[in-house]
Structures are given as C-alpha cells and as structure tokens.
C-alpha cells in the first residue's frame with residue numbers, strides 16, 4: 027500500500043480530515059520529492075505537493091503519489107487557494123517541524139480550520155523500513171566500509187584530524203555518497219574522551235586512540251559507523267579499555283533478535299562494561315535508529331521501556347568508554363532486522379587496529 031494511503035487511513039481515528047506535511051525528509055519519504063522547499067497537503071483522497079518554480083523539471087517530474095502545484099505565491103497563500111481546503115475542518119500538522127511563526131501564519135490565513143499537532147505521524151511509519159530502504163542504507167554503509175579501509179594508510183603521526191576527516195569525506199563522495207550524514211568525527215588522544223568531539227586542527231601522534239565516527243547518504247538514506255584505531259603501541263590500560271568496549275559491543279550485537287526489548291541490548295552492553303569497572307564512563311545510550319535521518323526512532327536505551335525489536339528496523343549498536351582527561355573508545359555498527367535474519371551492515375574489522 028502506498029505510504030500516503032496508510033496515512034489517510036489513520037485520519038478518522040485521529041479526528042482530522044487533512045494533514046500538512048512540512049518536514050522535507052517526510053515529504054521525500056512520501057513522494058520522492060527531493061527539493062529543499064515545499065509543503066505536502068494531504069486530504070482524504072488527494073495529496074498535493076506545493077512548491078515553486080526553482081524545482082520545475084527533473085525534480086518535480088520524479089514526484090510520486092501526489093499532484094504537483096507550482097506557485098509564485100507564498101506556500102501558505104497557495105495552500106489557502108486550494109479548491110478543497112475550504113471544506114476542511116481539522117488539519118493535522120507536524121509539531122516538531124514547523125516554526126512558531128509558520129503556525130500562526132497558517133492559523134491567521136485559514137481561520138476556518140482547527141489545527142491538531144502530531145509529533146510522529148509519519149515517523150511512526152518510517153520506524154519499520156521496506157526492503158528498498160534497507161538496501162539504500164546498506165549501500166551507504168558499504169561506502170563507509172570502503173572509506174574506512176582506505177583511510178588507515180593515511181593516518182600517520184603529524185596529520186591533522188581535520189585532514190583525515192577531509193580525506194574521508196572526499197572518498198565518501200567518490201564512492202557514490204551524496205553528502206555526509208553528519209559532521210565527520212575524528213577525535214584523537216584526549217579528544218577521544220569526549221563522545222562527540224568533531225574533528226579539530228590537532229595533529230595525531232603516537233600513543234593515541236583515534237575515534238572515527240562517520241556516515242554518508244545514499245539515495246537519501248544515511249549510514250553511521252564508528253571505529254577506534256590506535257597509533258603506536260597501546261599500554262595495558264589502553265588494551266583493557268578497548269577490549270571492554272569490543273566485547274560489550276559483540277555481546278549486544280549477538281543478542282539482537284526479533285521480538286525482544288530494545289532496552290535489553292543496552293543492558294547487555296552496559297552490564298558488561300559495569301562488571302569490567304568502567305560503568306560510569308559509558309555515558310550515552312547504546313544506539314539509535316538510522317534511515318532518512320541519521321538519528322531517528324527507535325532509541326536503543328535502557329530508558330526505552332516499551333520498544334521491541336521488529337522486522338524492518340535499522341539501528342546502531344555503539345557502546346563506548348570515555349575516561350575524562352585520558353582517552354576514549356567507541357565501536358559502532360548499524361544492524362538491520364530482516365525477515366527472520368539479522369544483518370550487520372557495517373562489517374569493517376572490529377578488533378583493535380594498531381597503526
């Protein structure tokens with residue numbers, strides 16, 4: 027069933043007769059429109075993508091499941107001019123996406139409508155991926171695997187983190203990625219003790235962990251992976267930190283199974299890290315969903331009491347240990363829940379790589 031139809035089927039239960047989609051990711055998900063401006067008006071039987079002439083031609087020609095309405099007016103004026111909207115009474119909208127100003131402009135311009143906010147009307151569909159979506163994520167992850175194997179020979183004492191990041195990003199595009207799915211993290215030495223430390227002008231040197239956390243988009247779908255390598259000779263303490271993260275990640279990865287609670291995975295990794303004496307240094311959730319957004323539902327966390335692993339989900343497993351003032355290690359894979367099968371999409375070597 028097409029995705030817009032699925033949404034329309036939910037209208038009556040939610041007591042609305044129309045819905046306004048403003049999130050560009052959600053518009054892409056529903057129509058394949060990949061311009062960066064436009065709104066999608068969905069009524070019970072129709073869907074209209076309102077956008078402007080900047081996107082005429084190739085970009086609007088690929089739109090599926092919606093009629094395209096090109097306008098020179100503001101989108102709100104164009105929406106108000108739609109023939110059917112006068113008969114509408116209650117319109118849903120995406121509360122996470124629109125600005126306060128846009129909301130009031132809508133209300134002023136269409137004062138006969140009642141507006142009802144929703145915070146994951148489309149995202150709840152996106153939670154479980156279809157086959158082609160998983161293939162796109164898998165392709166994006168494959169690009170990540172290639173970039174990682176390329177970059178190892180480039181990492182040498184004296185090279186700046188930002189140069190390593192630039193080389194990685196260049197290769198992501200060279201291998202078919204559209205753009206990075208977030209700012210590439212290259213964090214070395216003491217900087218690796220901050221979980222999300224981007225890439226700086228710092229030069230890498232011997233005796234340091236280097237955390238590489240990166241991703242790209244393929245056909246609009248993101249990848250996300252992390253590997254931590256060592257430059258020089260690791261001390262026993264370094265090896266212990268790495269092994270702890272490695273086995274915590276392995277246990278969680280091997281525990282993935284359709285039908286169990288997501289929070290159980292977090293507990294598997296967290297318990298192992300606690301038993302090894304580093305419990306207080308694993309300071310974030312185990313993972314997150316990956317799709318059109320690099321961070322989306324589901325949250326893989328001990329705080330997620332209800333979430334169950336279901337077919338079609340794609341999420342990360344990324345435990346880490348961050349010793350303040352010292353160094354840190356994180357290993358992250360993206361896994362997909364297929365029909366009675368679990369597939370790890372990021373298969374670069376996980377054992378400690380010493381450069």
Ligand SMILES: [Mn+2]
Pocket residue numbers: 250251314342344358
């Ligand atoms: Mn991640």
